[in-house]
Amino acid sequence: xxxxxxxxxxxxxxxxxxxxxxxxxxxxxxxxxxxxxxxxxxxxxxxxxxxxxxxxxxxxxxxxxxxxxxxxxxxxxxxxxxxxxxxxxxxxxxxxxxxxxxxxxxxxxxxxxxxxxxxxxxxxxxxxxxxxxxxxxxxxxxxxxxxxxxxxxxxxxxxxxxxxxxxxxxxxxxxxxxxxxxxxxxxxxxxxxxxxxxxxxxxxxxxxxxxxxxxxxxxxxxxxxxxxxxxxxxxxxxxxxxxxxxxxxxxxxxxxxxxxxxxxxxxxxxxxxxxxxxxxxxxxxxxxxxxxxxxxxxxxxxxxxxxxxxxxxxxxxxx
Numbered sequence: 408x409x410x411x412x413x414x415x416x417x418x419x420x421x422x423x424x425x426x427x428x429x430x431x432x433x434x435x436x437x438x439x440x441x442x443x444x445x446x447x448x449x450x451x452x453x454x455x456x457x458x459x460x461x462x463x464x465x466x467x468x469x470x471x472x473x474x475x476x477x478x479x480x481x482x483x484x485x486x487x488x489x490x491x492x493x494x495x496x497x498x499x500x501x502x503x504x505x506x507x508x509x510x511x512x513x514x515x516x517x518x519x520x521x522x523x524x525x526x527x528x529x530x531x532x533x534x535x536x537x538x539x540x541x542x543x544x545x546x547x548x549x550x551x552x553x554x555x556x557x558x559x560x561x562x563x564x565x566x567x568x569x570x571x572x573x574x575x576x577x578x579x580x581x582x583x584x585x586x587x588x589x590x591x592x593x594x595x596x597x598x599x600x601x602x603x604x605x606x607x608x609x610x611x612x613x614x615x616x617x618x619x620x621x622x623x624x625x626x627x628x629x630x631x632x633x634x635x636x637x638x639x640x641x642x643x644x645x646x647x648x649x650x651x652x653x654x655x656x657x658x659x660x661x662x663x664x665x666x667x668x669x670x671x672x673x674x675x676x677x678x679x680x681x682x683x684x685x686x687x688x689x690x691x692x693x694x695x696x697x698x699x700x701x702x703x704x705x706x707x708x709x710x711x712x713x714x715x716x717x718x719x720x721x722x723x724x725x726x
Contacts, residue, residue, distance in 0.1 A: 432725040460704045480705035482715045487631035490696040507691035523588040531695035533684040541636040541680025573623040576616035577605045620653035655692040
């Protein structure tokens with residue numbers, strides 16, 4: 408139960424003597440610290456002032472995996488989370504579907520993921536992550552995907568003229584844990600003539616930009632509220648009240664989302680969600696980036712960290 412709370416900074420909990428499971432919680436208390444930069448997480452964990460560590464820079468996470476003090480405590484699990492660049496097809500230059508397609512074709516996402524994130528992520532083939540209906544390991548052929556950026560006339564035309572500025576709502580994790588990936592992604596856009604200008608620095612600003620649909624692109628993520636493709640199709644794409652509905656929603660997506668939600672046959676639902684992915688690819692509504700891993704390191708004095716989960720809380724703190 409709560410002892411003290413400083414919003415955005417610190418939460419202190421104490422053992423609840425009336426907890427519903429006899430013998431739990433195991434510890435007398437837990438302190439959570441919020442808003443810590445990845446570099447500070449690393450230093451505080453090494454100094455023993457943090458017992459658990461996640462959200463590290465990828466290079467630091469990889470170093471800890473090979474550190475004999477922490478390697479045995481490392482736990483990881485695929486997360487039902489998708490990262491992407493979403494294009495606003497209702498305003499600005501990206502109303503042009505061919506321009507959106509040229510952006511999708513030109514960025515080698517798999518190489519960016521390998522170089523900057525390593526084992527902490529896998530390249531995304533669509534919006535829906537592995538393990539859910541609608542996912543296909545083969546992915547979805549995107550228009551012109553058999554060509555290369557250098558031979559694509561639309562890309563060459565973009566490079567040959569003055570750079571185009573794209574305003575962006577950027578999930579703040581790209582300013583911290585995934586900053587190396589973000590730098591390389593924006594560099595890849597710049598090479599084909601697009602300058603990405605972030606319009607926010609905080610999460611509150613990011614959420615407001617999404618509500619107003621006032622930027623050209625969203626560089627963001629969506630995590631499953633429940634383990635079903637519906638949370639991605641309805642939660643991200645449906646035109647009414649979804650995360651990115653004002654950016655890319657439309658009657659065809661809405662109809663498929665509603666059919667998928669009402670259908671009970673998993674084979675039919677899989678087919679419906681494949682149609683959604685094919686529509687998103689055909690219209691180049693977003694550039695899939697990656698699905699990340701949830702992971703955690705524990706210091707040697709911590710006991711009971713047997714696994715991490717796919718949804719929050721990822722650690723069973725009562726253990």
